[in-house]
Amino acid sequence: MxxxxxxxxxxxxxxxxxxxxxxxxxxxxxxxxxxxxxxxxxxxxxxxxxxxxxxxxxxxxxxxxxxxxxxxxxxxxxxxxxxxxxxxxxSPPLSIMRVLDRLSCTVTLRNGGIPMPETTITEDTDEALRAVGIYGEAVFKPLYSTKARGMIVICSGPDARRQIEAFRQENTFMYIQKKLDLGGQDLGVAFMGGKYLTTYARCGDGSSWNTTTRSGGKYKPYAPSQETIDLAQKAQALFGLDFTCVDVAETREGPVVFEVSAFGGFRGIQTASGLDAAELYVDYVLEKV
Missing domain, CATH: 3.40.50.20 (Rossmann fold)
Structure with missing residues (x-):
C-alpha cells in the first residue's frame, strides 16, 4: 500500500x-x-x-x-x-498559493469573468474613504484570514476615516468590498477533482454581520440552484485544486463568489450533508496514486 x-x-x-x-x-x-x-x-x-x-x-x-x-x-x-x-x-502547492492570498484569488476570479461583490483595493486612506462613500457600507478584509478574522464593517460617516486609519495600521493593502445583504446565510459549494460534491449553508445566529461558525453560525443542508452550482464550478476550475469549497452568496441579482478555498469544508460537509469528506478524498487520492 x-x-x-x-x-x-x-x-x-x-x-x-x-x-x-x-x-x-x-x-x-x-x-x-x-x-x-x-x-x-x-x-x-x-x-x-x-x-x-x-x-x-x-x-x-x-x-x-x-x-x-x-x-x-x-x-x-x-x-x-x-x-x-x-x-x-x-492539492498542488502552487494551486493553493493562488487562493491563499485573497487579492491573488480575487484577481484570478475577476479576470475569469466570475461575478463578485463590488471590490476596491488601495493603500491610500483617502481612496479607501472614497470607496466607503460609494458603497455606503463596506467590509474591510485582511489579505490573509479565515472565518472573518480581522474583518471589520465601516459605514460612511464622520467616524469612517478614523476606522480606516486604524485598519490600515495592520493592513497596508486595504481590500474593501461592498457589504451585501446575505439574508443571514452564505454557501459552501464543494468540489472534488473538479466535480460537484455537495453544498452546505452557513447560517448566522443574528449576533454578527458574518455567518462564520466562529461568530455563532451553524451548518445546515442546502439545495442550491443550478446557476449557483455552475458558477461555483467555473470559479474553482480556474485554480486546479483537487478539493475545494467555493464561498457563494445568492443575491437578488444572482449568485456571487466571495472566494475559493483550498482548506475548508470537511466539517460543514459532514454536518450538513452526512458525507464523510475525508473518506471520499482519501479514496480519490488512492485512485490517483
Whole structure:
C-alpha cells in the first residue's frame, strides 16, 4: 500500500480525521506539522522527525498553519520544491498559493469573468474613504484570514476615516468590498477533482454581520440552484485544486463568489450533508496514486 502523509494541524479535527482515514485504508499514518519540516536543498530531502518526505508516495495538504498570513506562502514554497521534484501532492502547492492570498484569488476570479461583490483595493486612506462613500457600507478584509478574522464593517460617516486609519495600521493593502445583504446565510459549494460534491449553508445566529461558525453560525443542508452550482464550478476550475469549497452568496441579482478555498469544508460537509469528506478524498487520492 502507498505511504501518504497529511500536512496539517496536530490536534485539528479535519487533519486528524484525514490521517486516521489514511491509516484505516493503507495502514500508514503520518500527520506532519509544516512548521517542523527541514528542507535540504542540496540533497532534495525534506525531513519531518525521522521521515524523509521526499520518499513518500504522496502528500495530502489539509492545512499549512492555524493562522493565515503571508509566511504560509513560504511553507508552501518548501512543499512546491518537493512537488516539482516528483512528490505527488493533493492539492498542488502552487494551486493553493493562488487562493491563499485573497487579492491573488480575487484577481484570478475577476479576470475569469466570475461575478463578485463590488471590490476596491488601495493603500491610500483617502481612496479607501472614497470607496466607503460609494458603497455606503463596506467590509474591510485582511489579505490573509479565515472565518472573518480581522474583518471589520465601516459605514460612511464622520467616524469612517478614523476606522480606516486604524485598519490600515495592520493592513497596508486595504481590500474593501461592498457589504451585501446575505439574508443571514452564505454557501459552501464543494468540489472534488473538479466535480460537484455537495453544498452546505452557513447560517448566522443574528449576533454578527458574518455567518462564520466562529461568530455563532451553524451548518445546515442546502439545495442550491443550478446557476449557483455552475458558477461555483467555473470559479474553482480556474485554480486546479483537487478539493475545494467555493464561498457563494445568492443575491437578488444572482449568485456571487466571495472566494475559493483550498482548506475548508470537511466539517460543514459532514454536518450538513452526512458525507464523510475525508473518506471520499482519501479514496480519490488512492485512485490517483
Amino acid at each position: 502507498p505511504e501518504i502523509g497529511v500536512v496539517g494541524t496536530l490536534g485539528g479535527w479535519s487533519s486528524e480525521k484525514l490521517a486516521d482515514t489514511l491509516k484505516e485504508k493503507t495502514g500508514y499514518r503520518l500527520l506532519i506539522d509544516p512548521g517542523k519540516v527541514r528542507l535540504d536543498l542540496a540533497t532534495g530531502s525534506a525531513w519531518y522527525e525521522d521521515t524523509d518526505l521526499s520518499k513518500l508516495d504522496a502528500l495530502m495538504i489539509k492545512k499549512v498553519g492555524t493562522r493565515y498570513s503571508a509566511w504560509l506562502l513560504d511553507r508552501l514554497e518548501m512543499l512546491r520544491f518537493l512537488n516539482e521534484r516528483g512528490v505527488k501532492m493533493y
